[in-house]
Amino acid sequence: xxxxxxxxxxxxxxxxxMNIPDFWAALREGRSAIxxxxxxxxxxxxxxxxxxNGFQPEGYFTPNExxxxxxxxxxxxxxxxxxxxxxxxxxxxxxxxxxxxxxGTGCGxxxxxxxxxARLYKEARSRAHPMTIPxxxxxxxxxxVSMHLGIKGPVFSVASACASAAHAIxxxxxxxxxxxxxxxxxxxxxxxxxxxxxxxxxxLRVVSNDTCRPFSSDRSGMVLGEGAGMVVIESLEHAxxxxxxxxxxxxxxxxxxxxxxxxxxxxDGISLAINRAIQDAGFVPESxxxxxxxxxxxxxxxxxxxxxxxxxxxxxADDLAVTSTKSMHGHALGASSSLELIATVLAxxxxxxxxxxxxxxxxxxxxxxxxxxxxxxxxxxAALSSSFAFGGLNAVLALQAWHG
Numbered sequence: 434x435x436x437x438x439x440x441x442x443x444x445x446x447x448x449x450x451m452n453i454p455d456f457w458a459a460l461r462e463g464r465s466a467i468x469x470x471x472x473x474x475x476x477x478x479x480x481x482x483x484x485x486n487g488f489q490p491e492g493y494f495t496p497n498e499x500x501x502x503x504x505x506x507x508x509x510x511x512x513x514x515x516x517x518x519x520x521x522x523x524x525x526x527x528x529x530x531x532x533x534x535x536x537g538t539g540c541g542x543x544x545x546x547x548x549x550x551a552r553l554y555k556e557a558r559s560r561a562h563p564m565t566i567p568x569x570x571x572x573x574x575x576x577x578v579s580m581h582l583g584i585k586g587p588v589f590s591v592a593s594a595c596a597s598a599a600h601a602i603x604x605x606x607x608x609x610x611x612x613x614x615x616x617x618x619x620x621x622x623x624x625x626x627x628x629x630x631x632x633x634x635x636x637l638r639v640v641s642n643d644t645c646r647p648f649s650s651d652r653s654g655m656v657l658g659e660g661a662g663m664v665v666i667e668s669l670e671h672a673x674x675x676x677x678x679x680x681x682x683x684x685x686x687x688x689x690x691x692x693x694x695x696x697x698x699x700x701d702g703i704s705l706a707i708n709r710a711i712q713d714a715g716f717v718p719e720s721x722x723x724x725x726x727x728x729x730x731x732x733x734x735x736x737x738x739x740x741x742x743x744x745x746x747x748x749x750a751d752d753l754a755v756t757s758t759k760s761m762h763g764h765a766l767g768a769s770s771s772l773e774l775i776a777t778v779l780a781x782x783x784x785x786x787x788x789x790x791x792x793x794x795x796x797x798x799x800x801x802x803x804x805x806x807x808x809x810x811x812x813x814x815a816a817l818s819s820s821f822a823f824g825g826l827n828a829v830l831a832l833q834a835w836h837g
């Protein structure tokens with residue numbers, strides 16, 4: 434009997450809420466978390482984002498824990514706790530000890546870097562904080578998840594810009610299918626709202642100061658978000674043995690690299706990743722019902738992605754529901770593809786397609802069904818969640834409804 438990888442637990446922190454119920458309620462309502470950013474330096478032109486407002490880490494971590502937890506690690510641990518609880522694994526400490534944990538990040542501990550540079554250059558201090566390296570390193574979130582949950586199996590980080598979480602999820606699935614682990618806790622986390630990083634994004638001139646309107650004629654760019662998404666993947670045999678609730682099967686992964694421009698998406702590279710995901714899942718293109726698009730709201734991405742979907746699906750592209758949930762939770766960089774996978778899992782599980790929020794009218798060349806502004810009740814048997822990162826790093830995840 435072939436090994437199957439199934440999803441049994443979900444957890445998230447985002448601008449839409451601190452947990453899965455709040456996240457799904459906002460997506461279902463088409464409610465966007467994009468709003469003016471608080472406490473942003475006057476020298477920053479980026480004024481909008483999907484921030485986790487009102488978050489008080491002292492309510493979740495002890496005074497002894499906080500000195501080692503950058504904001505991106507805090508989000509990862511909280512989402513991981515929820516995913517493990519949602520999977521019903523809290524009472525299975527031996528299983529968790531053998532699990533894998535693979536956490537993607539596009540930025541790492543930027544708040545720690547920011548605080549260090551301010552200390553050294555702005556305040557002219559001669560020494561950095563002694564825990565700067567272990568707190569800010571890109572693998573810190575994976576280490577913190579491991580320590581807080583008692584995970585002693587393979588634990589590491591993946592960094593591939595805004596496809597980081599999708600690559601981590603693919604890696605977890607491969608570990609399950611290869612027999613290296615029965616359980617993998619996978620996802621991504623990022624917290625990009627620091628002065629230095631906002632100034633860097635400002636220089637790229639791809640961020641909107643209006644809102645995120647994917648696929649719309651008046652779209653003006655992406656809007657940053659923050660947070661973490663975590664998913665528990667198990668082998669079907671292990672999940673069945675403990676009587677776990679199964680959300681969906683993670684049935685395929687498609688990976689490719691454009692090997693081209695550092696920021697401009699490539700239609701052929703995107704198409705290759707989509708085709709590979711479909712083939713790996715054993716789908717035929719006509720069986721796919723829903724696609725959670727990368728959908729950044731930039732001129733280049735939305736058009737290239739639409740062309741790629743036309744290229745892969747042909748006339749069936751007209752029958753696809755295609756939405757961008759970045760219009761609601763923002764572009765959370767290394768966390769975005771995990772939040773989008775969770776949205777896709779919940780769409781399948783609840784038979785509801787979340788909308789593309791803030792949609793006005795379709796832009797030139799954007800001629801698909803983008804489910805504008807209102808969620809749609811629809812049975813979904815097969816779905817894809819797509820991520821196309823700077824550097825031409827593409828990852829597409831294939832999901833199938835669980836009928837077992």
